[in-house]
Amino acid sequence: MVYAARHKGLYLIAFLMLFGGIALDAVIPSFVRKLVDDVMIGQKTGELMTLLLSMLGCFVLRGVTDYLQEFSSDKVGWKVAEDARVDLFEHIEGEDQTFFRENTPGELMSRVKRDTESVGTTFGFIGIFMIQIIIHVIVMLACLARLSLPMALVCIVLMPFIAVLGYKGEKKGDALYGDISEETATMNKTAGEAISGIRTVKAFNKEEHEKKRFEKRNKHFFDLSVRLEWMFGNCDAGVSFLGRAMLFLSILAGGLLVISKKMSLGTLASSVEYVNNLVWPMMEIGWILNEISSAMASSKKIDNIFKRKSRLTEGTIDSVADDELVFSHVGLNLEDTMILDDISFTVSSGKTLGIMGATGSGKSTITNLALRFLDPTSGTILLGGRPSTDYTFHALRSAFSIVTQDIFLFSDTAMNNIKIGNPDMSDQIAMHAAASAKADGFITHLEEGYSTVIGEKGVGLSGGQKQRLCIARALAKNAPILILDDSTSALDMETEREIQHELHALEHKQSTIIVAHRISAVRRADEIIYLDRGRIVERGTHQSLMAMHGRYYETFVAQYSKEDADGSK
Ligand SMILES: Nc1ncnc2c1ncn2[C@@H]1O[C@H](COP(=O)(O)OP(=O)(O)OP(=O)(O)O)[C@@H](O)[C@H]1O
Numbered sequence: 001m002v003y004a005a006r007h008k009g010l011y012l013i014a015f016l017m018l019f020g021g022i023a024l025d026a027v028i029p030s031f032v033r034k035l036v037d038d039v040m041i042g043q044k045t046g047e048l049m050t051l052l053l054s055m056l057g058c059f060v061l062r063g064v065t066d067y068l069q070e071f072s073s074d075k076v077g078w079k080v081a082e083d084a085r086v087d088l089f090e091h092i093e094g095e096d097q098t099f100f101r102e103n104t105p106g107e108l109m110s111r112v113k114r115d116t117e118s119v120g121t122t123f124g125f126i127g128i129f130m131i132q133i134i135i136h137v138i139v140m141l142a143c144l145a146r147l148s149l150p151m152a153l154v155c156i157v158l159m160p161f162i163a164v165l166g167y168k169g170e171k172k173g174d175a176l177y178g179d180i181s182e183e184t185a186t187m188n189k190t191a192g193e194a195i196s197g198i199r200t201v202k203a204f205n206k207e208e209h210e211k212k213r214f215e216k217r218n219k220h221f222f223d224l225s226v227r228l229e230w231m232f233g234n235c236d237a238g239v240s241f242l243g244r245a246m247l248f249l250s251i252l253a254g255g256l257l258v259i260s261k262k263m264s265l266g267t268l269a270s271s272v273e274y275v276n277n278l279v280w281p282m283m284e285i286g287w288i289l290n291e292i293s294s295a296m297a298s299s300k301k302i303d304n305i306f307k308r309k310s311r312l313t314e315g316t317i318d319s320v321a322d323d324e325l326v327f328s329h330v331g332l333n334l335e336d337t338m339i340l341d342d343i344s345f346t347v348s349s350g351k352t353l354g355i356m357g358a359t360g361s362g363k364s365t366i367t368n369l370a371l372r373f374l375d376p377t378s379g380t381i382l383l384g385g386r387p388s389t390d391y392t393f394h395a396l397r398s399a400f401s402i403v404t405q406d407i408f409l410f411s412d413t414a415m416n417n418i419k420i421g422n423p424d425m426s427d428q429i430a431m432h433a434a435a436s437a438k439a440d441g442f443i444t445h446l447e448e449g450y451s452t453v454i455g456e457k458g459v460g461l462s463g464g465q466k467q468r469l470c471i472a473r474a475l476a477k478n479a480p481i482l483i484l485d486d487s488t489s490a491l492d493m494e495t496e497r498e499i500q501h502e503l504h505a506l507e508h509k510q511s512t513i514i515v516a517h518r519i520s521a522v523r524r525a526d527e528i529i530y531l532d533r534g535r536i537v538e539r540g541t542h543q544s545l546m547a548m549h550g551r552y553y554e555t556f557v558a559q560y561s562k563e564d565a566d567g568s569k
């Protein structure tokens with residue numbers, strides 16, 4: 001509604017044209033009556049030219065009103081969809097992480113593209129067309145009733161049947177369309193899985209199995225499409241039959257009046273014109289009602305996204321003065337599951353915190369909370385002595401350089417991928433970061449060096465190469481707090497050692513949080529916390545944890561040996 005209100009000018013044009021069109025539709029049949037009664041029967045041939053020219057003028061004007069009405073109403077529709085799409089996209093961008101776990105990218109893309117379009121056309125073309133049909137039917141019926149009440153009565157009786165049949169057909173068709181679009185998605189997924197997992201398919205001799213799976217989906221798709229055509233065929237035939245029956249019966253009623261001299265032939269001819277003007281709206285009404293009901297469903301889905309309560313709100317402070325990060329009794333309880341419980345630690349300026357723990361123990365969630373990808377359900381997170389919620393997202397996230405566990409690279413050049421945090425960065429700084437992350441070696445060997453396009457559409461990189469590029473990207477951003485979430489796991493021992501050496505040189509300049517499974521990655525940290533199912537079970541320095549003979553010690557023994565462990569203490 002809000003979006004539609006912005007386009008009053010376009011609505012005004014559309015409605016002016018709509019009324020103009022209807023007025024012309026009401027006038028044109030009276031020329032037909034004059035043509036038949038006065039010129040043909042009354043032999044007033046002198047009026048022929050004026051009548052023909054007037055009719056021609058009306059037809060041209062009718063074309064113009066149709067064109068302008070359609071153009072302006074379509075434009076409103078696209079504008080509403082455009083505005084809603086931008087707002088929805090912006091809103092989705094601001095959602096927390098839980099939202100993205102609940103909604104798949106495919107679903108969200110469908111909301112942003114298809115549902116906004118559906119709502120847009122309803123506020124535009126469909127909505128205006130609906131209003132046009134209602135007024136048009138009333139005016140045409142009134143004109144017809146003025147000329148011939150019996151003919152109007154025939155129409156009034158038959159019109160609802162045509163509309164209901166059309167609506168039912170459309171409704172069934174819509175349900176089938178839904179099945180077909182779901183089947184299309186399943187078919188694409190089946191084929192997509194087999195193609196992207198082709199090596200696994202071949203290695204397990206599953207080609208025939210995959211072919212059969214695809215054949216089954218394809219057959220189902222064919223059956224649904226045939227059913228849809230069959231159903232539409234039946235419905236169209238029914239609607240068209242009833243439309244013609246309405247025309248036939250009204251001509252019959254009018255014909256009887258002409259025979260009994262109660263009506264002139266010209267009046268019959270113009271009445272037939274009015275009946276014709278009543279047939280097409282009935283044929284369209286089913287389609288329109290369906291479009292409106294599916295737009296209402298779309299609008300509900302969009303509204304649900306806009307209404308979501310867990311949306312994060314940002315603060316107003318736009319710069320972070322001090323980089324001390326404090327977690328104070330932080331807990332996260334989602335859907336009655338305790339993901340983190342009573343997590344407290346401090347990372348003072350220039351210090352390093354190591355986080356270890358089994359998979360699923362909540363390590364990445366801690367990093368997500370620090371950057372406010374979601375908020376804790378209890379406790380507070382302080383940055384520079386203030387709750388992190390006091391800062392704008394921009395200020396808060398500018399304080400962190402993060403290498404996330406899920407590697408993501410844009411389809412862009414290697415250089416631009418490194419500069420992503422600051423496009424104005426000089427090439428030297430980016431290359432220096434790449435060197436520290438041991439990424440320059442392989443980048444310079446790429447066909448076009450730093451200008452090679454990588455990512456989804458570019459050249460394929462190995463897991464370790466991607467990781468190194470992500471580390472380079474984080475180092476180049478050079479924010480006060482560096483977070484590495486399991487970001488050396490895909491590297492060989494030697495490269496990992498080299499990168500750690502580089503990172504060590506950065507220590508004391510940057511605060512660092514290192515999430516890792518390997519002891520070698522965290523052993524130099526000022527404090528190490530060991531998580532188990534969302535709780536800190538051990539904490540201390542490497543030495544003190546080793547002396548504890550607890551979980552950390554056991555991990556060390558598993559990764560090195562008991563002799564090393566006892567020697568290292
Ligand atoms: N937004 C969320 N909504 C619901 N559950 C979540 C959310 N974020 C994390 N979890 C759950 O919290 C638990 C901890 O996840 P997390 O990714 O922090 O583990 P991790 O310690 O980083 O594990 P790994 O070593 O495998 O990376 C998991 O069971 C995960 O499914």
Ligand SMILES: [Mg+2]
Pocket residue numbers: 363364365405485486
């Ligand atoms: Mg993790």
